[in-house]
Amino acid sequence: MSSLRYGIGLLTLxxxxxxxxxxASAHPHVWVKxxxxxxxxxxxxVTGVRHTWTFDDMFSTxxxxxxxTKTKGVYTREELAPLAQTNVDSLKEFGFFSFAKADGKxxxxxEPTDYYLEYKDxxxxxxxxxxxxxxxxxxxxxLEIFDPSYFVDFQLQDKDPIKxxxxxxxxxxxxxxxxxxxxxxxxxxxDNFLDGSNxxxxxxxxxxxxxxxx
Amino acid sequence: xxxxxxxxxxxxAVWSILLVAAAISVDGVLHAALAQNPxxxxxxxxDQQVGGIIGWILAKQSQFxxxxxxxxxxxxxxxxxxxxLLGISFAYGIFHAAGPGHGKAVISSxxxxxxxxxxxxxxxxxxSALAQALVAVVIVGIGxxxxxxxxxxxxxxxxxxxxxxxxxxxxxGARLVWLKGGGFFRALSxxxxxxxxxxxxxATKAAHHxxxxxxxxxxxxxxxxxxxxxDAHPHHSHxxxxxxxxxxxxxxxHGPEPSELAGPGGWKRGLAAVxxxxxxxxxxxxxxxxxxxxxxxxxxxxxxxxxMGLGTAITVAAIATLAVSAKSVARRLAAxxxxxxxxxxxxxxxxxxxxxxxxxxGLLLGYVAAERVTCF
Numbered sequence: 001m002s003s004l005r006y007g008i009g010l011l012t013l014x015x016x017x018x019x020x021x022x023x024a025s026a027h028p029h030v031w032v033k034x035x036x037x038x039x040x041x042x043x044x045x046v047t048g049v050r051h052t053w054t055f056d057d058m059f060s061t062x063x064x065x066x067x068x069t070k071t072k073g074v075y076t077r078e079e080l081a082p083l084a085q086t087n088v089d090s091l092k093e094f095g096f097f098s099f100a101k102a103d104g105k106x107x108x109x110x111e112p113t114d115y116y117l118e119y120k121d122x123x124x125x126x127x128x129x130x131x132x133x134x135x136x137x138x139x140x141x142x143l144e145i146f147d148p149s150y151f152v153d154f155q156l157q158d159k160d161p162i163k164x165x166x167x168x169x170x171x172x173x174x175x176x177x178x179x180x181x182x183x184x185x186x187x188x189x190x191d192n193f194l195d196g197s198n199x200x201x202x203x204x205x206x207x208x209x210x211x212x213x214x
Numbered sequence: 215x216x217x218x219x220x221x222x223x224x225x226x227a228v229w230s231i232l233l234v235a236a237a238i239s240v241d242g243v244l245h246a247a248l249a250q251n252p253x254x255x256x257x258x259x260x261d262q263q264v265g266g267i268i269g270w271i272l273a274k275q276s277q278f279x280x281x282x283x284x285x286x287x288x289x290x291x292x293x294x295x296x297x298x299l300l301g302i303s304f305a306y307g308i309f310h311a312a313g314p315g316h317g318k319a320v321i322s323s324x325x326x327x328x329x330x331x332x333x334x335x336x337x338x339x340x341x342s343a344l345a346q347a348l349v350a351v352v353i354v355g356i357g358x359x360x361x362x363x364x365x366x367x368x369x370x371x372x373x374x375x376x377x378x379x380x381x382x383x384x385x386x387g388a389r390l391v392w393l394k395g396g397g398f399f400r401a402l403s404x405x406x407x408x409x410x411x412x413x414x415x416x417a418t419k420a421a422h423h424x425x426x427x428x429x430x431x432x433x434x435x436x437x438x439x440x441x442x443x444x445d446a447h448p449h450h451s452h453x454x455x456x457x458x459x460x461x462x463x464x465x466x467x468h469g470p471e472p473s474e475l476a477g478p479g480g481w482k483r484g485l486a487a488v489x490x491x492x493x494x495x496x497x498x499x500x501x502x503x504x505x506x507x508x509x510x511x512x513x514x515x516x517x518x519x520x521x522m523g524l525g526t527a528i529t530v531a532a533i534a535t536l537a538v539s540a541k542s543v544a545r546r547l548a549a550x551x552x553x554x555x556x557x558x559x560x561x562x563x564x565x566x567x568x569x570x571x572x573x574x575x576g577l578l579l580g581y582v583a584a585e586r587v588t589c590f
Contacts, residue, residue, distance in 0.1 A: 027275040027310075029497055029588060058283040062504045062588065066364035087367050088588050152587045153276075 003158035307525020322537035335534035345492025347523030384574025392566035
């Protein structure tokens with residue numbers, strides 16, 4: 001039966017050749033400049049995250065397709081309300097691309113509140129608040145903003161991307177950001193992947209905020 | 215003696231390749247499956263291994279894709295920028311198809327499952343890529359340009375098309391599995407029979423064939439078996455049946471007659487593959503087209519989409535040719551083996567058919583990640 005084994009070997013080889021291309025992740029089609037605020041209650045618990053996401057030129061144009069306006073090229077908040085609704089509804093499927101941990105424990109979000117879109121400098125800006133399901137106090141909290149499948153490329157805005165709102169005075173914050181998507185892919189691609197070490201592909205492009213409150 | 219050591223070396227080579235291949239594919243399938251549900255459970259981040267080459271391909275794709283919007287904007291004032299746009303689109307198409315995508319996997323598997331030529335593989339690759347481009351242009355042309363529907367509506371249409379496409383792939387795969395399964399089990403039982411001694415052989419053969427006939431009790435298969443046994447019968451040629459030969463030298467792989475390949479039925483089968491893969495448009499093309507439309511340059515967007523398709527076709531055709539060549543190498547290797555040749559070849563076809571079915575089902579059920587539709 002060695003011929004059978006031989007055959008199975010060839011088959012597996014073929015299968016691997018054919019499946020291998022599927023393994024790779026997509027490249028981004030949407031780019032987001034993100035700015036976020038961590039909102040604290042007076043007693044020092046974190047209640048939620050307020051996101052302000054600015055979409056790229058091409059996606060903004062795509063999303064605005066077919067939306068009727070009174071004045072051409074001017075989109076009011078009311079005119080954009082249905083689109084904002086679509087945005088938050090769809091983002092739910094992806095966990096709002098926001099991943100939070102309190103002292104290493106994953107935190108869940110409730111449905112977004114206070115969401116709206118504005119059209120500014122030929123770009124759509126989505127504002128929304130993600131309340132934590134259970135507000136928490138922790139010595140260390142982490143928030144990551146990224147798309148694991150890398151369909152959306154998130155970058156923190158250059159200036160003051162993260163703000164702590166009403167946080168206890170002793171809290172300190174550290175931000176890690178991927179420099180540039182393609183540069184990171186190239187650098188990590190050559191150094192980290194070829195030596196066989198495991199690497200988180202989407203996480204390579206993650207924006208990570210760590211807040212320590214002693 | 216010589217033959218023996220050759221055989222051993224060959225087997226060792228195959229096994230080592232197999233080990234690596236199996237590791238890659240198991241790893242890949244697992245990751246693809248886990249990546250689908252990254253937000254549930256404890257696994258927030260799918261750890262996907264990306265090789266340096268794929269990392270580079272991804273970086274290139276991003277670069278070309280991002281350049282497209284600025285080039286389209288520039289083309290509003292400067293007509294010559296359209297040429298730049300076409301160049302970028304072509305390059306993007308080539309790199310895009312080298313990245314992830316089920317299309318080339320389906321086409322390559324189809325080619326392996328059937329006795330197809332490289333020439334037909336190339337034709338199928340081009341046909342499906344151009345069909346894809348055409349669908350994108352039609353969706354945006356009718357949806358956005360003529361009817362001025364919202365992105366949400368277009369995306370809904372894309373999703374319906376997507377499900378239809380995956381369903382077609384699964385159905386296509388199921389049909390291939392049904393057809394190729396018959397060939398494989400026939401070859402398997404024939405091979406087993408030929409291994410046995412002469413006198414008992416007849417008995418075993420009969421038993422095996424009976425068992426196989428019961429497992430695979432389709433009318434077509436029973437009929438095929440009749441042809442198989444009695445060479446006096448005229449060779450009954452279904453458009454899809456590639457009989458693995460006549461029993462006077464059981465176990466030898468016989469390809470289909472060239473006339474069968476070139477027949478109109480063959481192209482019809484190919485068309486099914488083109489349709490299954492080609493109806494699903496590329497998310498990138500849709501975005502580019504809508505963007506071009508908003509700039510009043512729909513025609514430039516459409517031209518870019520077709521050039522993108524051309525680039526994609528070249529890469530897919532290269533991969534398809536590789537698949538066809540791999541099969542002929544396998545055929546040559548298998549030909550040297552007594553008895554097992556037919557089993558290997560039919561088994562390979564059966565497995566390739568199974569892969570099409572798995573891909574279709576996986577895509578349909580969300581276990582295999584495909585390029586996302588831009589729906590938010």
